[in-house]
Amino acid sequence: MKSTSLSSRRALLVLLLHALFTVVAAYKPLSEGFLRNITSGGADFDPNHGSLLAPILTPRVPGTAGHTAVQRHFIDFFDTQLPKWTMEWYNTTARTQRGNEVPIANLLFKREPPWTKHGQANWLTLAAHYDSKSLPKGFVGATDSAVPCALLMHVARSIDQYVTQMHVEMAELGEGGTVEMDMGVQILFLDGKESLDANEPAFYGSRALSETWEMTINPAGSKYPNALSQVSLFVLLDALGAANPTIPSYFLLTHWAYKNMASLEARLRKLKLLETTPPSPFLLETKGRITETTDDYVPFMNRGTPFLQLLPSPLPPTRHTMDDNGAHLDLPTVKDWAKIVTGFALEWLDMMEVWPE
Numbered sequence: 001m002k003s004t005s006l007s008s009r010r011a012l013l014v015l016l017l018h019a020l021f022t023v024v025a026a027y028k029p030l031s032e033g034f035l036r037n038i039t040s041g042g043a044d045f046d047p048n049h050g051s052l053l054a055p056i057l058t059p060r061v062p063g064t065a066g067h068t069a070v071q072r073h074f075i076d077f078f079d080t081q082l083p084k085w086t087m088e089w090y091n092t093t094a095r096t097q098r099g100n101e102v103p104i105a106n107l108l109f110k111r112e113p114p115w116t117k118h119g120q121a122n123w124l125t126l127a128a129h130y131d132s133k134s135l136p137k138g139f140v141g142a143t144d145s146a147v148p149c150a151l152l153m154h155v156a157r158s159i160d161q162y163v164t165q166m167h168v169e170m171a172e173l174g175e176g177g178t179v180e181m182d183m184g185v186q187i188l189f190l191d192g193k194e195s196l197d198a199n200e201p202a203f204y205g206s207r208a209l210s211e212t213w214e215m216t217i218n219p220a221g222s223k224y225p226n227a228l229s230q231v232s233l234f235v236l237l238d239a240l241g242a243a244n245p246t247i248p249s250y251f252l253l254t255h256w257a258y259k260n261m262a263s264l265e266a267r268l269r270k271l272k273l274l275e276t277t278p279p280s281p282f283l284l285e286t287k288g289r290i291t292e293t294t295d296d297y298v299p300f301m302n303r304g305t306p307f308l309q310l311l312p313s314p315l316p317p318t319r320h321t322m323d324d325n326g327a328h329l330d331l332p333t334v335k336d337w338a339k340i341v342t343g344f345a346l347e348w349l350d351m352m353e354v355w356p357e
C-alpha cells in the first residue's frame with residue numbers, strides 16, 4: 001500500500017512539473033486562413049480504395065502476414081512521401097496462454113529539430129495501436145484502431161512542410177535551444193494492445209515502450225532526465241470513426257489542452273469547414289478521474305506522462321464485433337477528425353510562426 005501511494009505521488013509530481021513546462025510553451029491559435037487550408041484527406045479514407053485506410057482494414061494480429069503487411073504500409077508511406085521522418089522499432093515479445101512467443105513491434109516515426117542535442121527536444125507524441133483482436137476471427141477493427149492509424153498518417157503528411165519550414169527558418173535565425181522552441185513531433189504506432197488469446201486488452205507494446213523510455217537515461221546535464229520525460233503530451237486516438245462520438249475530458253492536468261482542441265473544433269465548425277452536423281464531440285466538462293476505461297495511456301500515465309485521450313464514451317456500438325468494419329464507418333466524422341487532429345498538432349507546434357499572413 002505504502003509504496004503504491006508513494007509512487008503515485010511521485011508520478012503526480014512529475015506531472016505537475018510537466019504541466020508547468022507545457023504551460024509556458026507558446027500556444028497560438030491558427031488564423032482563419034490557416035484553418036481553411038487544412039485538408040481532410042478526402043478519398044484517402046475510403047474504406048475500399050483509400051490509399052491511407054484501405055490497406056489497414058485487414059486482420060492484423062501480431063505474428064501474422066496481415067500484421068507485417070500493415071507495418072510495410074506505414075514504412076512505405078513514410079519512405080516515399082515523408083523521407084525526412086526517421087523511423088525506430090521498439091520490439092518486445094508476448095507469450096500466449098499456450099506458451100507461444102509472439103513478436104510485438106511498436107513503430108515510431110519522428111522529426112526532431114536539427115539543432116537539438118540528445119535529450120533536449122520535447123515530443124508531441126501522437127499514438128494509436130495498429131494490432132487487431134484475434135477474435136472474432138476476421139475482425140478488422142475499423143475504429144479499433146485502423147482509422148486512428150490512418151488519421152495519424154494524414155496528420156504527419158499535413159504538417160510535414162511546416163515542420164521543414166520551421167526548422168529552416170529557426171536555423172537561419174540561429175534560434176532554438178529553449179524549452180518552448182525545441183519541439184519535435186512523433187507518430188507512434190503501438191502494437192500488442194489487444195490480448196492474444198483472452199478478451200481483456202494486454203498493452204504489451206505500450207508497457208514495454210514506456211518502460212524502455214523510462215530506463216533510457218539521458219546524458220548528464222540534459223534538459224530531460226530520461227526519454228520518457230521528453231514526451232510533452234501523449235495524445236492517444238482510439239475507437240474513432242463511428243458517427244456521433246462524445247469525447248469527455250479524462251484528465252484534469254491536461255484539461256487545458258483538451259479545451260484548446262475543443263475550441264479549435266468549434267472554430268472549424270463555425271467556419272463551416274467540418275462535414276458533420278452538431279453537436280460537437282467535445283463535452284467541455286472534465287471527468288477529473290478515469291473510472292470506466294483502460295487504454296494504452298495507462299502504462300504512460302503510471303510513469304507520469306501527461307496524456308490526452310481521444311476515446312469516445314460511450315464506445316461505438318460495433319465495439320469488438322465483426323461490424324467494426326469499413327461499411328460501418330461514418331466518413332464525414334473520419335474526415336472531421338483528420339482536420340481537428342491536424343489543426344491541434346499545428347497549433348501545438350506553434351506553426352503560426354511560419355504561416356504567411
Ligand SMILES: *[C@@H]1O[C@H](CO)[C@@H](O)[C@H](O)[C@H]1NC(C)=O
Binds near residue numbers: 037039356
Ligand atoms: C495550403 O495548402 C497547400 C496544400 O494543400 C499548400 O500547397 C499551400 O502552400 C498552402 N498554403 C500556404 C499559404 O501555405
Ligand SMILES: *[C@@H]1O[C@H](CO)[C@@H](O)[C@H](O)[C@H]1NC(C)=O
Binds near residue numbers: 089
Ligand atoms: C522489430 O520487429 C520488426 C517486425 O517484426 C522487424 O522487421 C525489425 O527488424 C525488428 N527490429 C529490431 C530492431 O529488432
Ligand SMILES: [Zn+2]
Binds near residue numbers: 133144194320
Ligand atoms: Zn479493441
